Amino acid sequence: MKHIISALVENKPGVLAHVAGMFAARAFNIDSLVVGRTEDPKLSRMTIVVVGDDRVLEQVRKQLERLIPVVKVQDFAGKPVVARDLMLITISAVPDRRPEILTLIEMFKGKVVDIGQKFIMVEVSGPEEKIEAFIEMCKPYGIKNVARTGTIAVPRQAKET
């Protein structure tokens, strides 16, 4: 089972290594890890997708909280969140196949960000299932390159007290 955990961490060198090292040492299975700055220059937000059961998730949360540079941990299991993944994908696109590819891109609300004689680069964002589905649809055309950010997630405001 995949769970999303969000951690507010100190924006200092070595913190990413510290968190990643802890995950490795404890043999936790990470699906993705994204870290970026927040509006507070002293803090970064890390969004981690963990694979495991409830017991593993409980240990992951506690072990993260125990790390000195980790300020706050939010476990999104069972909570309504907005989760997004952003991908840049380069698809082989010879001119006579282009129209159907462009239709596909439009269906997925993607944006063409680069174009060449034989390829198109697309930016797509959305929930993980949408990203995975788009990759599947692109496979018959030939995928040259994929880069994904991994999931970021924020709890839905309506449910927050």
Added chain:
Amino acid sequence: MTTNSTTPASTPAQSAIKSGAQIVVDTLIEQGVDTMFGYPGGVVLPLFDKLYDAPIRFIVPRHEQGGCHMADGYARASGKVGVIITTSGPGACNLVTGLATAMMDSIPIVALTGQVRTELIGNDAFQEADTTGITRPITKYNSIVKDVKDLARTIREAFYIASTGRPGPVLVDIPVDVAVSKYSANGPVEMELPGYKLRTKGNARQISLAAQAINESKQPVLYVGGGVIIANATDQLRELAKKAHIPVTMTLLGLGSYDQREPESLDMLGMHGAAYANYAVQECDLLIAVGARFDDRVTGKVSTFASNAKIIHIDIDPTSISKNVRGDIPVVGDAKEILSELIKQVEFCERKRWFARIAGWKKKFPFCYDRDAATIKPQYVIDEICRQTKNSAIVTTGVGQNQMWTAQFYKFIGPRQLISSGGLGTMGYGLPAAIGAQIAKPDATVIDIDGDHSFNMTMTELATAVEHNLPIKVCIMNNGYMGMVRQWQQLFYNKRYSKSYLHNPDYAAVARAIGATGITVDKKEDVPKAIKTMLSEKKPCVVDFKIEREENVWPMVAAGKSISEMDGLDVLESLA
């Protein structure tokens, strides 16, 4: 755990322009450091220059690993933070085993390491190592100070983190150019630890549930670990055990938290623990875990551990709760505070049947050995040491059989007596830890009960003991083998003693060559007198006991077995 001062107020001296090295020394003194360990080197020359005439007692080991174990033994014996300083590269790398040892047993240490100049970092410079990278998994926290203005704050934070909550080793890496940079502090320097919050007070409702469970139980057991000693909660433990009338079993690191001469004591449990402790845990209806982490040496096959019991788990570290064994009533917080609250809510219960059952097990399966044997039994030596020191010495150990026999046969009566590498099981810990303990407690009798090969790993530190006139005593249980390895090879590998027998020097002669007293004992009848002589020695003293070659530690819970499935009970029964 005594918390070192963290007052950020600046004194007039602090506003003057100082070098990084001076800031380090001043901060150490401000933190109450009056003793430290360390080894010089290139990138710490500026620091050592300031230490030359600083009011800090400084002990130089013969190897940085020894120095780290000394700081560790000092911390365990005194309750203070142990401090060690080494140079970069090989000096820092030599700390790894010592830091991992302290990390596993939750011991407060602050390690200061020199580092190459900031602009050379990452360039494969001379004596450069990625110290913070290497020590990250084995420290509670570490950091590298790249700007001299962060130096005082980082060191203060290091002491705070090391000594509070669940203690542990903290490393601060100091590049040499930072140590020589000049800085003038403008006013007080606050710590900046937004991610470190201490929680000491237990949840009132949880404590109430725990008290209720205790009052309703018929066959409870207190399972107590090193955390109770770290929390200085042994008085509260005693009061709880007496008031509610509950038997107490201890882990290796918990030994001494309850007086083993008292009737409630079940002594040590686990792989080489007492049969009566293991049976009590397996049969209990309530297991009250305090400052213990359900380590695999204790639980045996985890799914079978205390399977009839409801489990209360009192610990300061939430990650320990429900990590290996499900805690039914978790209480997170400081043991002393929580036990004090719990005592108010529990009632006395006679539990006549339960104590009678336990007495039966104690009678049938005591720790024992063949007293009529012609050879020197290690258990006899330890028995005699315990008797002659009246159970009140500080005892350090090596790892393996020597360690287990000490845990079984030296009956500890108070906290901070047994100083042993439990979690990491570091051979060579005994001698340097004894040195650290003796420095912390100059008037105490400090004895390292060691194995021949454990001792051999760090015996170079005898020179340190001689240099500082420390009257430590080393008792080598010399059987020529790595005893515990040999025992396993006997039991599980058909006596194929692969590489577990090594040539030993004449340890008494080695001791004398280094400047200590050396005694060899190879006859049983000479044992009491040798111990008596050793105890009255003013110089460091090594006694080499030529013990029974193939004696085993019983009982034993083999790998994968439940703790009630012990081997060697027949041996104990026949000798009882």
